[in-house]
Amino acid sequence: MAGSTFTCLSCHMLSQNPGSFSDDRCVKCSVVVVLEARVTELEARIRCLEELKSSYSSVLARGLPDRAAGRSISISSSSKAELSPSASPVQPGLDQEQNRDQFVTVRRGQGAKRRTSERRELHVYNRFSPLSDHTPAEHTRETLVIGSSIVRDVKLPAASVRCYPGARMGDIEGNLRILKRSRTRFRRVVIHAGGNDARRRQSEVLKVQVAAVCDLAKSMSDTVIFSGPLPNRINAELYSRLSAFNNWLSRWCPQNNVVFIDNWSAFWGKPGLIRRDGIHPTSEGTSLLVRNLTDSLSRVK
Numbered sequence: 001m002a003g004s005t006f007t008c009l010s011c012h013m014l015s016q017n018p019g020s021f022s023d024d025r026c027v028k029c030s031v032v033v034v035l036e037a038r039v040t041e042l043e044a045r046i047r048c049l050e051e052l053k054s055s056y057s058s059v060l061a062r063g064l065p066d067r068a069a070g071r072s073i074s075i076s077s078s079s080k081a082e083l084s085p086s087a088s089p090v091q092p093g094l095d096q097e098q099n100r101d102q103f104v105t106v107r108r109g110q111g112a113k114r115r116t117s118e119r120r121e122l123h124v125y126n127r128f129s130p131l132s133d134h135t136p137a138e139h140t141r142e143t144l145v146i147g148s149s150i151v152r153d154v155k156l157p158a159a160s161v162r163c164y165p166g167a168r169m170g171d172i173e174g175n176l177r178i179l180k181r182s183r184t185r186f187r188r189v190v191i192h193a194g195g196n197d198a199r200r201r202q203s204e205v206l207k208v209q210v211a212a213v214c215d216l217a218k219s220m221s222d223t224v225i226f227s228g229p230l231p232n233r234i235n236a237e238l239y240s241r242l243s244a245f246n247n248w249l250s251r252w253c254p255q256n257n258v259v260f261i262d263n264w265s266a267f268w269g270k271p272g273l274i275r276r277d278g279i280h281p282t283s284e285g286t287s288l289l290v291r292n293l294t295d296s297l298s299r300v301k
Contacts, residue, residue, distance in 0.1 A: 141184065143297060144221070146172055147192030150230065150279075153286045156293060159190075168197045169209035173216060180220045188300060189217040190293060192227035194249075195279070198241040207248065214258050223300045225259040227293065230285070231267050233278040261296050263289065 008026040025033070143159035145151055148167045155161065164171055172193045191213060197206045210226070217224045228249050229242045246264045253260035266288060267273050273285035281289055 141186050143188045143190065144179075144186045145190040145192070145293070146175065147190075147227065148196060150195065150281065150289070151192050151227075152280075153283070154290055154293065156290065156297070159297075166196055167193060169193055169206065169213055173209070173213045176213065176216050176220065180216070184220070186221045188223045188225060188297060189221040190225040190227055190297075191217060194245055195229050195232065195242065198229075198238060198245055201241070203241065203244065206245065207252070210249075210252075211256070214256065218257075223259065224257075225261065225293075225296055225300070226253050227261045227289075228263045230263050230274065230279075230281060230289075233274065259296055259300060261292050263292055266292055 008029055011026065011029055141160065143156065145154060145156065145159055145161040147163065149163060149165035151161060152163045152165070154163075162175065164175065172191060176189075193213075194206060194210065197209065200206075214224050214226065226249060228246045232238050232242045243264070246262070249260055250262060252258075267281075267285065270288075273281055273288060275282055275285075
């Protein structure tokens with residue numbers, strides 16, 4: 001009815017909108033009533049569960065009786081003397097050696113066969129004690145090749161290739177630290193990175209990062225190999241920076257016990273090895289890169 005005023009029986013709220021009421025109560029009070037009924041139901045369930053828990057605890061404290069008809073549980077020693085069903089499987093007065101010789105006999109009905117199961121001590125062999133300071137041995141693998149998208153299609157036998165497109169030296173260092181935390185060790189680690197760092201125009205910072213990454217790789221491998229950059233023809237500035245970076249690697253690696261692969265000389269002057277983007281190798285270029293890596297790995301024991 002137009003102009004009628006509705007009043008909630010619970011909160012006495014006044015309203016002229018009939019859609020805000022349900023069974024003489026506003027919508028808010030109706031929801032509260034439903035929630036209170038649900039809470040009361042849950043409290044009743046909780047009390048029931050607590051009573052069951054207390055009853056189970058009292059039964060376990062007294063000992064669970066054997067209510068099955070015709071069933072008797074007896075404990076026999078080497079003389080096979082049967083005890084009452086309420087007897088404990090291990091007599092507290094006996095020592096450990098005597099308890100070890102006992103076995104449990106269970107009879108189910110008069111015509112059932114006697115089944116015996118010897119109580120044997122379970123020996124658990126733990127190589128590393130949880131309270132000792134010893135840690136598991138490192139897992140040694142053959143070869144790890146880690147680098148940017150240049151090594152995306154590189155496949156070598158007995159080698160794990162990890163490609164991170166757009167990776168810089170800091171990314172390579174972070175992934176090597178993750179492998180080191182997992183106590184994974186390699187015989188040889190091949191690193192191919194630095195091309196993306198040259199775009200930042202921080203040559204001295206790049207040199208420091210290369211030294212840090214190689215030191216980290218030495219701590220988790222026997223031999224570290226640095227794969228030099230490929231000729232880059234995007235622009236003259238990047239070409240000049242990568243050329244200078246390759247020349248520095250050719251001098252720095254031998255002085256710091258790092259094997260250097262001169263990919264620049266192998267790719268220079270050979271058309272069809274670099275894609276049109278001027279960065280990534282073609283299928284023929286990838287094959288040449290794989291040969292360079294294979295030759296370097298074959299010379300390293």
